[in-house]
């Protein structure tokens with residue numbers, strides 16, 4: 001498993017070097033060097049972006065490194081659609097990587113944000129609205145007795161891990177290969193050479209002495225998990241897991257895996273951290289833990305909870321949360337934590353997704369998309385499958401939805417990349433890498449779903 005971290009694959013080495021001297025890669029025209037007059041606005045912007053932004057992007061997967069071609073620079077969004085710099089419209093299944101469950105520029109969210117901004121962008125002091133959000137989160141998630149607001153998912157998971165270590169007085173952390181939990185040092189780790197040995201950094205700049213505290217195991221492998229707890233149980237502070245994995249495409253956990261994680265952590269005095277930054281208020285109103293019937297010790301939230309603004313949260317058992325400063329010895333802080341504009345977007349979004357029937361409708365639409373794509377792939381004779389959980393879906397150039405990272409890695413990548421570019425040409429925007437889940441919003445109409453399936457049929461026919 002040498003370099004099989006999604007992070008490594010998202011930006012292959014040749015792309016990293018290519019990024020400094022932009023090559024349009026012209027997958028359709030075969031022209032590698034767009035010249036001034038024929039360059040699209042997207043290409044011009046990508047070239048300009050690279051002058052002062054590393055790789056032209058502020059987060060690596062946006063660079064299209066995995067799929068090739070020129071990233072689309074978006075000018076505006078409305079409902080289910082986004083428009084790029086060349087004014088081409090796309091049906092958007094990325095939704096800012098999950099947050100936009102109501103679609104782009106939902107009027108109620110925009111109004112809440114405008115009102116909050118006009119009242120005060122930031123105080124760095126407590127506000128009433130953040131209590132409202134904390135109350136709401138603790139009401140919606142029974143496992144959450146106390147919660148702290150932060151500004152990104154990375155911050156939430158990093159803080160939850162520090163808290164778990166501070167609470168248990170232990171250093172070791174279990175994560176699963178293919179799960180992504182943000183980019184803090186403890187989590188940029190891949191499996192070591194030997195089974196059950198300490199992890200190795202998956203990014204330059206992460207000290208081996210930090211990575212060695214992280215044990216990287218195989219998702220859905222119960223026997224391996226049992227073995228680690230049997231031999232190192234008293235050293236393990238926590239398991240952190242994506243309860244439905246959405247960062248190696250969409251991968252479901254088995255019931256046995258879910259049950260084992262809860263039972264083993266409980267038995268050995270370790271904490272179970274459900275990283276619901278992606279799944280939280282995306283797979284259902286009660287999040288993944290509601291669907292699993294599991295009460296984790298700590299939960300991290302992000303993406304949907306901020307309604308498109310930088311907001312995330314971590315929370316859980318009151319006795320564990322009592323260890324956080326200023327109550328306890330585990331330090332954690334943030335200048336913009338609980339930012340009033342972000343909190344307003346979160347409150348407006350959660351208010352709307354709590355409307356009766358919201359997830360029934362979203363789930364049915366997402367299922368219709370997944371089934372439609374799977375049928376289209378099958379009809380075209382492709383090795384292809386699809387799956388959906390709530391408003392989240394996966395498409396796979398595998399005969400069956402994968403269960404482990406190794407199975408995800410066995411996907412036909414060139415075929416996925418051709419599929420991606422075919423859909424892009426058709427005006428359908430899915431994530432520019434096969435390691436990503438897709439997202440449907442409440443703004444997607446049945447007609448959007450049908451148009452997407454029809455576009456996929458045309459693309460499959462040409463693959």
Ligand SMILES: *Cc1c(COP(=O)(O)O)cnc(C)c1O
Pocket residue numbers: 151152153154155157180181182183242246247275276277278279302303312
């Ligand atoms: C997106 C994501 C994160 C990181 O959140 P950021 O806001 O990008 O820092 C952490 N965990 C999971 C499961 C995620 O999907």
